[in-house]
Amino acid sequence: MSRVRRLSDNKYDPRTLKKSRTPAKQLPFYLESIDIKKLDFDREQICSVTLSPLNVYCCLTCGKFLQGRGEKSVAFLHSIHEDHHVFMNLKTRRAYILPENYEIPAIQFLEKIKFAICPSYTQKDIASYPVKCFDMSNNPYLNGLVGLDDPNHTLHVTVILQLVAQISPLRDILLLMDSEDFKDELLKRLSVLVKKIWSPYLFRSHLSPHEFLHQLTLVKTTTAEETDPKSFLLWLINYICTSNPELKKVLTQNMRGEIIAKTTTVKEVSMKGEGSLTFVKDESSSSLRKRKFWILSLDLPPMPLFKDGFDTNSIPQVKMETLMNKFNGTQVVHTNDGTTSYETSRLPKFLILHIDRFNRKDEYPIKNRNQTLVKFPDTLVLKGRAYQLITSIAHNAIKGNYSDEAEVDQESEWKLQVLERKGGRWFEINGKSVTPKEKELLFLDESYLQVWEALE
Structure with a gap:
């Protein structure tokens, strides 16, 4: 990351100006009125007066979105009443001087504003x-x-x-x-x-x-x-x-894989002379079915019955490799009709794993979630293919709104942990905040969704 990109402040180079119908003496004065700090292109691009999304311009002096540039249009009247003169069309990204209605030639300073509206890349x-x-x-x-x-x-x-x-x-x-x-x-x-x-x-x-x-x-x-x-x-x-x-x-x-589900029914068999029933697998009823998937859901082991006084050292932990045994074809999942086992038959380049923590039928699904920590390796090997973790969405529970009459559930917060692959560093994005994250501490968060990329 040796290259450094800087955004210039409200400066322009008059030498970059090409021939224009705009009077040469006026154009520098108009460009100096541009105030980047008042520009915000993340909001809805509609006229602040008519609320129309058609033919909307941004006043580069005050940042307002205004419609049209013809006589009696909202932008035209704004240029006269407020003495603001530089406008840029949000669709075409062409800049004009109003009320004279002259187009401004291409200059580097305006190019950066165009890039802010909608960047383009090679x-x-x-x-x-x-x-x-x-x-x-x-x-x-x-x-x-x-x-x-x-x-x-x-x-x-x-x-x-x-x-x-x-x-x-x-x-x-x-x-x-x-x-x-x-x-x-x-x-x-x-x-x-x-x-x-x-x-x-x-x-x-x-x-x-x-x-x-x-x-x-x-x-x-x-x-x-x-x-x-x-x-x-x-x-x-x-x-x-x-x-x-x-x-x-x-x-x-790149993201869709395939698993083979083997389903076997279970029959009730009465034991002669004992007057009791037992359950046996009916292997003759076994069936194989291929299923496409975008996400693989992993089941955590049950939490201990008594959870009071948990700290980081006492919260249960499990290895990612153990959870992935669900899809090696040997682990059996019990259903109402019998048993099902799963085996991956095609793994995608980007494997998305979901760590199931919530019972949505519970009265308090967040408060009573499974808080087991998942330890994951530097490289996850599946079917002879090596994967590297590149992003992880972690869950955090915060106190809900309590009243004197009734208790309510906790609330969920979500944050993203991202591997910066060039430098091998991890960062945590929590709302507007971006902070470095120690790789060794990633497993201490309640991982919920993870993306693993195959190492080719």
């Missing part, structure tokens, strides 16, 4: 990431490891958005494709958000997912109880697959 750019960057307040950050705001308690969504941005085949296509080429509006906004997460020229070292979340409310009905990252990840994968064939191909090739 394969060479992606190969060099992450790099050390600085925002406009000179705060350092690594692109790709950027915190997200948590509006309206949506951490279960934002951690999945961060996770998606770390899966390289999906990330690359979202970075390289023009966001306007996505016909589906939600995918378009997902693409823009992932582009911003990997931007080396952020105005601030954190982002707001407001645009994506707003569109999400229009396509997905969510109840207050649906705060499970696993459920949202599965929903998002299925939505992508049904909305975009190209992205579906990328997901299928």
